[in-house]
Amino acid sequence: MRSIPQAFQASLDSGATTLCWCWKIIRNDGVVLGFTEHDSDLYFDNLLWSAGVGLNPGIIESAIGFASNTGMATGALTQSGISADDIDRGKYDQAKIEIWRVDWQNTAQRVGIWSGEIGDITRKEHAFEAEITGQARKLNRTFGRVFSKQCDAELGDNHCTKDISSASFTFQANVSQILNVTQFSVASLNAPENDWFSAGTITWIDGQNAGQTARISQYFQSGAEDVFTLAALPVKPIAVGDAMSVAAGCNKSLDHCSGKFSNVLHFRGCPFMPGNDSLIAGPVPSR
Template identity: 35%
Template sequence: MSWLEEDVTTLAICWRVERRDGVGLGLTAHDRDLVIEGNVYRAAPGMTPSAIRRGDASAADTMDVTGALTSGAITEADLVAGRWDGARVAVFAVDWTDTANRVPLGGGTIGAVETANGGFTAELRGPGAALDAAGCETTSAECRADLGDPRCRVAMAGRCRIVRVTAADEEVLTVDSAEPVANGWGGGRLRWLDGANSGMEEVIAASSGTEVMLAAIPRFAVAADDRAELVEGCDKSIATCAARFANAANFRGEPYLPGIDLLTRYGAS
């Protein structure tokens, strides 16, 4: 007889959460910690799942999970800053008397997060949520690929650099290394390697010499000597693609396609 069919229930719900920066966390709805395959699943903060809502093949599977905010595990500052956005989640039921007995219940990524009254509620979006994305791309004058991705194919070796912040004024950073070319970091990414923002990424709006302007103010205060990885960017124009990267053959845009303003271009003729 299966352990799920016994008269006395020994079932506990567990969650394995892995953030995009590699941090992993095990949680359980049981009243004490559980050790499963060498990983500790903490009973605090307690996690209370809703029912899993499953639809037909074209609908997204969703679940809400509610828990307490604690300084050691999940903090309000980290949730608001987005550290848990897009984190991968695996949900399973386990026999707490014999953790080798497990039943997978689902998985996905963390979507919308709300905080209130010392607790939080997070939406877990299943694989079916990917069906909500657009089925095809729309035409654009700018390239739709990201620099270095499989469609762009520009080699990124040598286009990343580790720098140290020497000064910070809101979204403007001064670093100890100059850009490789004019506005070389513009459109690229910055990933914090240490400091209060460690593991988080920023979009770079523009750069000039040793100054880097971010698209938004970092979530936490930046201190002098904080290290970051800068990844070169691209303004996604055909001119830059051809002249700077010699990659016009892989340009993913339609710069010469007539737009809706075609008729109005000749109004003065």
């Protein structure tokens, strides 16, 4: 049960209140933003709560049990509030959100109403729409390991332990030609194999996507050019001359781990796990 301070309750009971709604967003990169529906900015909790920009949450539906509380939030895109560029770069993905009821004449009188996180967020030309969900949504996420024949580590992470920073696995290149929105070519990198970078990653060094990382869905060598296809649309359009760092890819098989990376001791798959055929197989008749 929510605890409401006595002075705050007295303000509610008076019938003539000076209350407003305030919303705090805590992004995963540590940036904290505050917004209010009040007609002027407020300052409390060491945070400036901006008026007239950013966020307008709608009705939040609550349910008994483990069902997740859900709602929608809309707002205008502004440079001082929630910007299109930050949304495109995923800075609001799974950001925490808190909703407060605050006395704007005495901000020490306030009560937390709801907390959750931002789910799916879509952007239009001048506005955005975001799904906001309660804490119960976390119960639908998969935690822990999933056992399969393929490795469940990411190449180069703490589980894989393989150092891919050497010149054998990481190359520098510049875009030489744009083929379509997700496909481009670079001057030949002289990779050891024709699929050396398939399932690898690209980290953009400069250009509009500087600092962003993208997954490579397809790679092949074509004469004096190497052609890359990204698994998803880039945040911003790719341009000729954009510099990037390209890391080799791993298909997560035992053969790749052993032959390509010599890292079989850290392979985290179960290659000899029985498959569905073993589950439905019947007895073999003797001869």
